[in-house]
Amino acid sequence: MLVNDVVLEPKPEEFIQLDHVLIGPPGIYLIETKAWEGAFTGYKDNWRRKEGGSWVRCEGAS
Numbered sequence: 001m002l003v004n005d006v007v008l009e010p011k012p013e014e015f016i017q018l019d020h021v022l023i024g025p026p027g028i029y030l031i032e033t034k035a036w037e038g039a040f041t042g043y044k045d046n047w048r049r050k051e052g053g054s055w056v057r058c059e060g061a062s
Contacts, residue, residue: 001022019032
């Protein structure tokens, strides 16, 4: 089952929004969608973007 644009209230008057929640036999997955231009690559917590002919680490990526 896929549910899009889910809003939760973990504490009173504190809201969070999840882009996609995927529920299936292997478990529950929370999926965040971003709209980026250009070439990106990611492996685990290592995200890089293409700048000219070089791959540069994305700042703020965790």
